[in-house]
Amino acid sequence: MNTPTLNAGRITALGRCELTLLVRNRATLTLALLMPLLMVFVLRSSLGGAEGARAVGEATLTGGIGMVLLLVVHMNLVSAYVARREELVLKRLRTGEASDLEILAGTALPAAALALAQIAVLAVAGAVALDVRMPQNPLLLVAAVLAGVLMLAALSAVTSSFTRTVETAGLTTLPLFLATVLGSGLFAPTDALPDLAASLCELLPLSGVMTLVRAGWSGGAESGDLLGAALTALAWIMISVFAVQRWFRWEPRR
């Protein structure tokens, strides 16, 4: 990859095209719009009972944010990158003026925007319907969500390079989905796990981001934990960006 230049006009042009494609692909669009909603309900019913209503509400919302990141950013983008690569669109784009980073960012734009919009809706709807406090540290929450979007965009690009067809994207996105759902505290706090397992879980890609999201919403986290979470997130972002530069495939295997 060359020097990372970013031209907003070019990214917007690519993003607009990608948005048109997303809207025209009914199945993907429906999945992206309805799945997070469905998962929030599943989360709520599985979390229900044990603790107070407010805690359940907050866990549902922060878990919902994780779900949106996984379903809307990750799953969507892996399919998008694979589809554009297999249609030789990425190769064709590289003959033009857009830089590699602009091509990747432009393609990711609609999924990222959709995810952010859904998270905003989730926050407002949650505050109204679930009787949850407004986020205690909105800045931290926003930063955590943006870091999550960035990391997942990069991880999606990496995942796409070992995904041969759009159909197999469902399979290749599964490991990260399961690891996050089970290990990053989406459904249940990892505190319940044995110490060693819990420590390992904290190192999973989205664990840091999710810790920061929870801290941003509910507050009350120790600064040591926050620092660890931030470092984990940063490390994963750096690893995935490196992996994209190293392994991203711009054209189909022949």
Place this chain on the structure above:
Amino acid sequence: MTDTVIKARDLRRGYTGGFEAVRGVSFSVARGEIFALLGTNGAGKTSTVELLEGLAAPSGGQVRVFGLDPLTRRAEVRPRTGVMLQEGGFPSDLSVAETVRMWGGVTTGARPAAEVLELVGLAARSSVRVKQLSGGERRRLDLALALLGRPEVLFLDEPTTGMDPEGRRDTWALVRELREQGTTVLLTTHYLEEAEELADRLAILHEGELVLSGTPAEVTATRPARIRFTLPEGVPAARLPLTLRAAAFGQRVEIRTERLQEDLTELLGWAREDGVQLTGLDARSASLEEAFLEIAQNRRGAGDRTEDMMAGTR
């Protein structure tokens, strides 16, 4: 001295697995010239062009476009080049107009969509989805995108493959028009007619090597001209003047010569003196096609023998 726009020096491109598709290719293209890379399928045309376009790094040698490395100086080279890949990539769910608009968004100084679609004859199809276009129409769309930024250098990889004869002629006319306006064009083709029609200079690639290059006239001049006729019954080929390098197949005779006019004069003089009727007389300079086929066949020789043996054991 003319302004050299594209320069390839001892270019090599190897693929994982050890196959070397380009083996030491050198040539240069001057500003305003149409240069054709000719070759059979698998000769290394696309592998070479992709290096010139800056899509991949050569495993050896050097490419310069406007004196710059098209791979590492991408940001400076791309705004001045237009590329048509052998296989274009467009999202199939976008319409023609949407595709052009998207491409316009990543191109400096882009022509208006209507203008460029008019140029390639796709104006009437602008609201059609890409997946509904015919193969030839897709090539036209691809060409439209390559022309969008008014490039100084145009790379066309088999631009007319899949086009009907009319589309092919339209494209040729357009390429000539672009040259009139000073555009440098590098095209690959396996249609000899296309190279003959368009190219100021051409190079023949075979198995990754440049075997011949020059103007179409120079290239054909390297091959002997040919005279063919049939002798009447009772006139053996042995009676032909000895200076003619004649090969006889029964009564049918073929003469290959680098001095077509002199040999033809001698043949016709002899025929008049001896009162011999030459039926089916045909004399012609070598065509590009003959030059091309001859190269392909001669070169194949060694490699094919093993293939034939393998075919025999099958």
